[in-house]
Amino acid sequence: MGTAQPVDGNYARGMTPESPSLHAGSGGAHAATLQDVAREAGVSLATASRVLNGSARKVAEDFRERVERAADSLGYTPNVSAQATARGRSPVIALLVADIADPYFGQIAAGVARGADERGLVVTISITERDPERENRILRALRGQRPQGLILAASRADRTGEAGAADPADAELEAFSRYGGRVVAFGERPGDGSGTRAITIDNAGGAEELGRRMAALGYRSAIGIGAAEGVRTSDDRLNGFARGFAAGGGEMSRIHRGDFRRESGTAAMAAALAEGVEPGTLVFGMSDVVALGAMSAIRAAGRAVGADIAVCGFDDVSASGDVTPALTTVRVPLNDAGYQAFRAIVDDDWTQAPLPVEVIVRGSTPGL
Amino acid sequence: MGTAQPVDGNYARGMTPESPSLHAGSGGAHAATLQDVAREAGVSLATASRVLNGSARKVAEDFRERVERAADSLGYTPNVSAQATARGRSPVIALLVADIADPYFGQIAAGVARGADERGLVVTISITERDPERENRILRALRGQRPQGLILAASRADRTGEAGAADPADAELEAFSRYGGRVVAFGERPGDGSGTRAITIDNAGGAEELGRRMAALGYRSAIGIGAAEGVRTSDDRLNGFARGFAAGGGEMSRIHRGDFRRESGTAAMAAALAEGVEPGTLVFGMSDVVALGAMSAIRAAGRAVGADIAVCGFDDVSASGDVTPALTTVRVPLNDAGYQAFRAIVDDDWTQAPLPVEVIVRGSTPGL
DNA sequence: ATGAAAGCGCTAACAT
């Protein structure tokens, strides 16, 4: 146990679905079962099962062939649910994201999917919409799937835990790992005594370096745009940036808070502009998506991004390279991070491979 | 049959997972089963089952309460796989996309997920990477899940079918619908006598209108950037645009082909530039992602987007509004389209709701 | 090496 197995031994065996018997039944026919295959091949259920799944070779060559031919001609595909109930474990990895249309999660999901495919695992995806209650509901329903693993991206997992504050989700997660499922969370989980594994991105370090570089460019005053206090990713990035920026002689004058959505960045920036923003000020959006929103607010206010108001973000989602001026940011290997999460689920002895972050200076932060 | 049912009657009943008995077993404990609940409640398996699932109320109030209390205290969650094997149908919708990190598919996926959540259905996601062989493999493996439905976004479904050319995937899809699953494809499927339902986006119409508008803006010469010939979405958009543009007195001089990826747009545009592009020329990228790639190639070549070389695209992904100049495009309600696909699966009597496309003129195509 | 048979957790007749 622990090591994932292919959902289906014959995953790659080139069966031809257009075999005759497939076209037999019309209306509500039923898919061929193992029974059907066994009968057709004139062998027992057990033998058919042994052939069609990777159990150590114990079947005589001629039997094996008969079975394979039968399976082929019937267009047999193992019923995953049945396999799961029989085996007591199902070949699914459940992925929880806040919003799959957000490029940040899209990248992560792509990485997870890439890994899952390698192992013939199925990935299910659930959307939390950043609503904790919704997340709890989903978590509970997910447990019913008895997935091999659970990947929490952008959930309340990403919060600074108040010591002793019992999160109902915690119990749920514990139940998960107790029953053999592995839980992987993006961002450190505070009170995790349980088997939860964490995928950590060096948010603080990357942001600090960014802050330093921005100070070196000549910026001295910055406005931060972040999520609510207590959201770890946001806090780490904001604090890291402030530290690096201060080290270079700059100062983060104020922080406007919202959430991770683009509109939030727009609104925060609009608020900042309403209070007045000096030319030469630097705006640090805690994520590219938010920074992009801020850029649009800056333009909407008739100001210019760059020499007038500089902007930088974090993540390096693909849109960041497309805007003009292109957005200065910190590149995060999100796809790899997703892949890592997958590995954290399937590898018994897992240690996170480094996920190097890298500052990328572009036109949105010209030297002063 | 046909109408989807919630995966779990007690999906929303607020159970508290942190109940005592949950913490009983340590190591490889097993999740509470219906048996456990029935025993704890002192009722039969059948009664427990009846209570815990929505079957018409036939259970006395006190029994019902006893069962619910027991389920609650044991932290019971129905085993979805077991339910699926017993019921003969599983609560999953399988979504096939080319690349989940692509905003086009991300939006669609979000719409599908939104719908699935309404019905308590699970959505699994598979990545084809636009590789037909890979897609076939996935299709075959997916059949094993016996999903209620299959949503094909960006697959070879989106190809002009050569009459009689037997696509191996076709047989697979037919098998799907024969066995009760519903198949929904984005883009018309040519030879679909089978139960395949199609989500159609008015690519030709939207592109035609775009072409007209661009001609009205004064453009007379356009370069198209599209996918390989035979890819329906691309063809429809290219042809529609050419028609509208011609109607307004313009002419699409040449077409550079590639695929749907951003880099493909960059490469195609680079090729076009190498051949020489007159100022005042309009570039129509068959999708925003491709158009964005083209914009970057234009800049890389030291040319300017807008008055020098105008660019327009199709889809209105969110990045299109962020670039400067912002990209003129045709807005497609992708999220709604995904939701529609979901409905096409769960509604027996389904007819596609209109998915209005709308031309959005922005700075990348200034009037001449 | 092969087969018979007892589960896996749940549903759905069929009794009572």
Add this chain to the structure above:
DNA sequence: ATGTTAGCGCTTTCAT
């Protein structure tokens, strides 16, 4: 209204 019981399709002892 409740309980009994035979499946669902597959895996996996346990005999042979």
